[in-house]
Amino acid sequence: MKIILTGATGVLGSQIMYEILELFIKESIDGKLILISRSKGKKTALDRINDLLSSSYTPQILKDQGLEKLDQYIEIIDTDLDAVQENFSSKIDGAYFIHSAGYVNLSTDEQHREKIFDENTKITKVILNNFHHLIKKFIYIGTAFSSGERTGIVENDFHNLDFVLKHRNAYENAKFHSESFVAQKCRDLGLPFQILRPSVICGKMLGNENKYFISKYMVxxxxxxxxxxxxxxxxxxxxxxxxxxxxxxxNIIPVDYVAKVIVSVFRRDDIQQLNIVSHKSxxxxxxxxxxxxxxxxxxxxxxxxxxxxxxxxxxxxxxxxxxxxxxxxxxxxxxxQFNTTLLNSILEIPKLxxxxxxxxxxxxxxxxxxxxxx
Structure with a gap:
């Protein structure tokens, strides 16, 4: 099994990386996790990933394996997302593509609108346009708040509504535009896809290991x-x-729960849209x-x-x-409120x-x- 993951150094992406590696280990999968990441300052992408795999907050099951063993599962493409070249084709051919990278910015300032759009929608379009013919499935990590200003019960389907969504800022609009593009493009190509939407992410709540930890404090x-x-x-x-x-x-949901749900469902063909949210706000x-x-x-x-x-x-x-x-x-x-019936059947939602x-x-x-x- 091959899986491509973007955003592995981010709040959610790092937890998804941990869960994928745990999946490979626990199910004895002959897997390869391809991380599209970039250097930052004096640190290469490999340095950054190794930091995440050998820190005080790395899951114990991964620390027990050690970096040498974990590195056998990982291939790193050290580049910006919009600069991935065709010469990586052989590496990503036949892979599940989980696009978790994004630019979270709730600013209502007009001068930030273009950057928010480019960092979310434009890059998503570049990736899918360039590599759709090579991948097995495209999994887009959106946000439950791309539903915009809503009342009543919000269902998982945001794309077959009889009204136009009203967004509160450029981030919500860009994320919704991205997932609309993904859905339409993949349908046109006959490429399987998923849109998975967490609500506001909080610290870890499952188990007692590094409880309440989160790598970046937001919202x-x-x-x-x-x-x-x-x-x-x-x-x-x-x-x-x-x-x-x-x-x-x-609506607040733990980061480790979100990651576990994503890794639980990315191979399922019966789920195209799913809000990963709490029962109650x-x-x-x-x-x-x-x-x-x-x-x-x-x-x-x-x-x-x-x-x-x-x-x-x-x-x-x-x-x-x-x-x-x-x-x-x-x-x-x-x-x-969100309809959580399907989500709770996948993995019981923790109570906040x-x-x-x-x-x-x-x-x-x-x-x-x-x-x-x-």
């Missing part, structure tokens, strides 16, 4: 990080008003309360969405001119209760919200 973690450091200042805490729809929630007011309690910031107020909003202090201004303006469209969104969410934030706080850079 709700960034809000926690902002107010953690705001609470450390010696000055008095300034009141911050949060515009929140009190009925809506944030975490209520945003409750989530904010748990975050602020854990980071020690107590001076805040929940208000309704205000079209004309003037900052009342420096902390509020800093928040809304940084992460706040990107998070606000989600905080004021309508309430929705108040205690677990607090533990996720506590883990990040105790690690000073420091990202792992490879």
């Amino acid at each position: 709700f973690y960034l809000l926690a990080k902002f107010f953690h450091f705001a609470a450390q200042r010696k000055t008095e805490q300034e009141n911050v008003r949060f515009m929140i729809n009190e009925k809506t929630g944030l 975490l209520n945003l007011v409750k989530g904010l309360e748990l975050i602020m309690k854990e980071v020690g910031y107590t001076n805040y107020t929940i208000i309704e969405n205000a079209p004309h909003f003037e900052y009342q202090n420096t902390t509020e201004k800093l928040y809304y001119e940084s992460i706040g303006k990107h998070l606000k469209p989600y905080l004021v969104s309508s309430a929705k 209760d108040d205690e677990t969410f607090t533990n996720l934030i506590r883990y990040a706080r105790l690690n000073n919200f420091k990202d792992v850079n490879v």
